[in-house]
Amino acid sequence: xxxxxxxxxxxxxxxxxxxxxxxxxxxxxxxxxxxxxxxxxxxxxxxxxxxxxxxxxxxxxxxxxxxxxxxxxxxxxxxxxxxxxxxxxxxxxxxxxxxxxxxxxxxxxxxxxxxxxxxxxxxxxxxxxxxxxx
Amino acid sequence: xxxxxxxxxxxxxxxxxxxxxxxxxxxxxxxxxxxxxxxxxxxxxxxxxxxxxxxxxxxxxxxxxxxxxxxxxxxxxxxxxxxxxxxxxxxxxxxxxxxxxxxxxxxxxxxxxxxxxxxxxxxxxxxxxxxxxx
DNA sequence: CTTGACCTTCCAGCCGGGGGAAACCCTATG
DNA sequence: CATAGGGTTTCCCCCGGCTGGAAGGTCAAG
Numbered sequence: 318x319x320x321x322x323x324x325x326x327x328x329x330x331x332x333x334x335x336x337x338x339x340x341x342x343x344x345x346x347x348x349x350x351x352x353x354x355x356x357x358x359x360x361x362x363x364x365x366x367x368x369x370x371x372x373x374x375x376x377x378x379x380x381x382x383x384x385x386x387x388x389x390x391x392x393x394x395x396x397x398x399x400x401x402x403x404x405x406x407x408x409x410x411x412x413x414x415x416x417x418x419x420x421x422x423x424x425x426x427x428x429x430x431x432x433x434x435x436x437x438x439x440x441x442x443x444x445x446x447x448x449x450x451x
Numbered sequence: 452x453x454x455x456x457x458x459x460x461x462x463x464x465x466x467x468x469x470x471x472x473x474x475x476x477x478x479x480x481x482x483x484x485x486x487x488x489x490x491x492x493x494x495x496x497x498x499x500x501x502x503x504x505x506x507x508x509x510x511x512x513x514x515x516x517x518x519x520x521x522x523x524x525x526x527x528x529x530x531x532x533x534x535x536x537x538x539x540x541x542x543x544x545x546x547x548x549x550x551x552x553x554x555x556x557x558x559x560x561x562x563x564x565x566x567x568x569x570x571x572x573x574x575x576x577x578x579x580x581x582x583x584x585x
Numbered sequence: 586c587t588t589g590a591c592c593t594t595c596c597a598g599c600c601g602g603g604g605g606a607a608a609c610c611c612t613a614t615g
Numbered sequence: 616c617a618t619a620g621g622g623t624t625t626c627c628c629c630c631g632g633c634t635g636g637a638a639g640g641t642c643a644a645g
Contacts (some may be wrong), residue, residue, distance in 0.1 A: 321591065331592090336633060350641060352592060364578035372576075386573050393570035398564040400572050401584045404555050411548045411626070417507045418541045425538055430531035438530050439520050442506075444498035455622065465623085470602060484610060484622060510601070 318355040320345075327363045334363060341375055342366055342383060374403055452489040454479075461497045468497060474510055476500055476517060508537055 323345075324331045337343050338353075343362045345353040355363075362383060369379045378399055385391040385399075420441075427437040457479075458465045471477050472487075477496045479487040487498075495516060502514045512533055519525045519533075554575075561571040 319592075330634080332634060333632085335593095340632090350592080352641080361578050365576050368578070370575045370632090371551075372555055373548070382573070382576065386577065389568065391568045391570075392566040393562050393568065393572075394564045394566060396570045396572050397559060397564035399574070400555060400562070401560050404552065404559055407548050407552050407555065411545055411552065414507070414541050414545045414548070417505075417543065418538065421506055421534060421538050421541065425534050426529060428531040430526050430528045432526040432528060434523065434525045434527065436527035436530045437517070437526075438527075438534050442499050442502045442516065443520065444495050444502070464603085466603065467601080474601090484623085486610080504601090558643095569635075 318357075318360060320353045323355040323360050323363060326360050327367050329363060329367055333423065337363065337366060337376075340380070342376065350381055354388075372403075373407060374399075378403060452491075452494060454487050454489070456498060457487075457489040457494050460494050461501050463497060463501055471500060471510075474514070476510065476514055506537075507541060508533075510516065513539060 318326070320331045321442045322336055323329075323334060329337075330421045334343070335353075338345065343355075343359050343366070345355045345359050363381070365383060365386060366376075366379045369382055370376075374382065381399055382396065385396050424441055429435070452460070454465045454468055457468060459464075461468070463471075468477070472479065477489075477493050478560065479489045479493050482488045488542060499520060500510075500513045503516055504510075508516065514533070515533055519530050558572045558575055563569070
């Protein structure tokens with residue numbers, strides 16, 4: 318399996334697959350011509366990483382999850398800890414974005430959006446009354 | 452006003468203020484010793500950008516908003532368009548994160564988190580049944 | 586033989602900064 | 616006057632997670 322075929326099989330761009338290799342996630346064999354040769358297990362790992370990335374895990378998380386996946390002596394507690402931490406991080410990011418969203422929604426609703434210059438959005442961003450007239 | 456004072460006044464790190472200058476957002480004067488000298492209007496712009504960043508606007512957006520702020524001939528429609536677009540982007544990011552959150556929450560809830568290796572989280576990430584035993 | 590598709594490596598850039606080196610400036614103190 | 620300390624300057628590299636492009640090697644088809 319060449320990198321192009323692995324890319325087609327996983328839906329990942331070939332560039333990304335090479336990047337994952339540089340990051341030590343998946344190390345294919347090499348053919349006599351220097352081309353990368355992906356075993357089924359390599360492709361499985363790539364697909365694993367692709368799914369983990371789709372859930373927002375960092376590449377560091379992916380490395381750890383991949384190691385746990387291939388580790389017969391793992392405990393589900395280790396896996397759960399990583400996932401729970403990531404879940405917290407996601408919740409924090411959502412909360413932060415929702416804060417921005419609430420403020421912005423207010424401002425956008427209050428803005429006339431016509432051809433006059435008065436704008437509550439700019440008023441809210443402006444630290445003090447007079448904008449620099451320059 | 453030196454950069455350190457401007458930093459204290461705006462809450463922005465001095466490094467960030469220099470970066471904003473490199474990005475063309477705020478251009479201070481220079482004293483005879485080569486030090487940056489921030490006018491009140493510069494500090495106001497920095498504070499403006501700080502608030503816009505806190506609402507998640509990109510630096511490109513900040514540049515545009517800053518230009519509109521100092522433009523007497525602006526229309527609130529222009530401002531609203533930028534803000535509304537950003538609002539859409541925020542909503543999209545929230546939706547994406549919430550999708551991850553829902554899936555992950557499911558998986559985390561289903562994972563025993565004990566010392567056994569069976570784990571629905573890994574099962575969900577694994578593309579096919581057998582993990583590479585290597 | 587040539588063409589085109591694929592593969593290889595390397596280098597650079599995106600965003601929004603952060604870390605740190607080496608050098609300069611200013612003030613205060615001994 | 617020397618020096619110690621704090622601030623400031625420029626410079627370049629680093630982060631994550633890729634993405635684009637250049638320059639060259641390989642392979643199968645026409």
